[in-house]
Amino acid sequence: MSYLPENMVQLGSRRNVMREIREYGLLRAREVGAENVLDFSLGNPSVLPPAQVNDTIRELLQAREADIHAYTSAQGDLEAREALAASLTRRFGMSYKADDLYFTVGAAAGLCCCFRALACSGDEFLLLAPYFTEYDIFVRENGGTPVVVPPDYATFQPDLQALEAAITHRTKALVVNSPNNPSGVVYSAETIQAMADLLRRKAAEYGHPIYLISDEPYRELVFAGFTAPWLPAYYDDTLVCYSYSKSLSLPGERIGYILVGEKVALRQEVYAAICGAGRALGYVNAPSLFQRVAAACDGLTADLTVYQTNRDLLYQGLTRLGYTCVEPGGTFYLFLKSPEPDANAFCKRAQGYDLLFPPADDFACPGWCRIAFCTGTDKVERALPIFENLAREYGLPAQA
Template identity: 80%
Template sequence: MSGLPEGLVRMGRHRNVMREIREHGLLRAKEVGAENVLDFSLGNPSVAPPAQVDDTIREILAGPEAASIHGYTSAQGDQAVREALAASLTRRFGMAYRAEDLYLTVGAAAALCCVFRALACPGDEFVLLAPYFTEYDVFVRGNGGTPVVVPPDYETFQPDLAALAKAVGPHTKGVVVNSPNNPSGAIYPAETIEKIAGILREKEAEYGHPIYLISDEPYREIVFRGYTVPWLPAFYDDTIVCYSYSKSLSLPGERIGYILLGEKVAEREDLYAAVCGAGRVLGYVNAPSLFQRVAAACDGLTADLEVYQTNRDLLCGGLREMGYTCVEPGGTFYLLLKSPEPDAKAFCRRAQELDLLFPPADDFACPGWCRIAFCTSTETVRKALPLFKKLAEEYGLEAKA
């Protein structure tokens, strides 16, 4: 008996699989050279932020706010920043938002943790649509909830709506939707969102309490040609949006995002207060002051995302020609590759022997698949294709003409 929380000790020892592989890659780079390690493990954007990000930082640091910019803001975020973001969201999505609807956070992870902590009462459940980001399970359990996993349609990685309807029960407090999806890149079309909303409205009426749709949206703007991302609050009133600028603006290390609670959300005033209380309990104090201002100035902009389209097309086309199975992502910079053997971990270890690094998707609730993060240079993708071909030949995959 150590006298320490066993769950936290276990989580600390069982590291996030992507970061473990990333650390291995950094060590290998010192041995064989970084150019010889083809790392597709971590969702770290490979393109620079838009020029307006740096321009905004320079303007702030040279302007009248420079002396105070690094000080505390209001816990929920600077008032002027929230007003600017509300105006931007109103303009972009055609629904009226106010500063009071926004709570600025330390990225989407903090947004989700605040939401789960604000919502979870003893015995409450949160439905997770697989495949899902590895940390959802940690965030839900760590903030007092119980995760309930719904498997997808493995042909498309779209939600299994019949399974979702069965999973939503009297103890369901929320359903987490991540579209575009990490790790599959799948986008849930408007028709699917309408059906999810219909299921939740029926369940709300049946059980007599709100069931929140928690929309995790860090990849909202990373969308490939031919795809669109529906705005979920337009389909379901009890939607809570959790957003991050990490991917759209290529700012993952700066940790800036928000929670959006529109005026139609059930028990909105108490829920907003609970979110504020969760931020206090979790010790976030306030989101980074400088990058609150950057977010306000740059909301709706993106980095140059064309390289992700190029990389996706190269990978999907090349892997399929080699005989691999993968489902074309509609957004993000990830794709799921079906392991040519049942044990995806073993396949990833074999790839690692070739200094081709990517994680198995077991921790994403998708055993038998691997996640490829193609937020790399196109040169890295081109260098990786012959190694994927070597593996395909080893496993006896039949190349397609």
């Protein structure tokens, strides 16, 4: 028997699959040159933050306020929360106030706070496949039991029949991530409405709230012809976990928030439990400077046009070559079906060409792969001939 918790040793000994591939790519770049490694593994934004971000940082620092780097209250600076609440009220047509908001160290910390706040012994949290690789870990390590719900593989919208079958009296919450990492799919308003109706019916049947945890780091990354619904408008018992990592291209600054609207069941207790979870997890407070930056820049985005360009090139190019792909409605990911049953083997073969992307086994969708196209367009253009070589090797029927 180990003297240390084995699950922690295992978690620390193995990075998630995207970061493992990223580390391989960095080592490979030393051997053959960075320009010769086409790395589509990690969802790291490739565009600069909007100018207002750096302008706001300069203004805050030049003001030389004594408390700009000091501790804030655990839930965040009051003025920043007031400004953010006003912005969300304007943007989404629902009334929010400062005490509905809890600033977090990114969306990951927000999710962990929600799971820790809600989970009682035996509680289940439903995860809609495909889902971000860390969800399972976040749920388990914060006291819950993850239950995986398979998608409708024809559309990668949630399979509502499978969802209904998965809901039991032990269900505490459903986790929704739309626009979705890794599939790029945006859940339609019709899908969201049907899920909300189902959750209301099941909550009434079991006599307790079923919360909807909406993980929204890609909310603004939506392509032409698609719209991402605001989930609290469809379902009262929604907790929103947001991050500015993608919209403002600030992944390393670790800033986000949890929104607990006034209509949420047991709202005061839920908010208090989230504060308690942040305390138990040792977060203290989110970065104080970036609380103010996020509040001042809420609703802005970096220049996202390169993602639309890359998405069009990649989706059209790969489908033309005979690959089966899911059309991305948002994010900067494309979901590609492996041309052989084992996606790990396909990714290894691509790796032989220094073309790097992960299999989707850890996203709960074996047989698929995720391509992160948050990169320069030239890299997408150089990758397509390699995908063409691979398509020939697998005998894929190219489209005219």
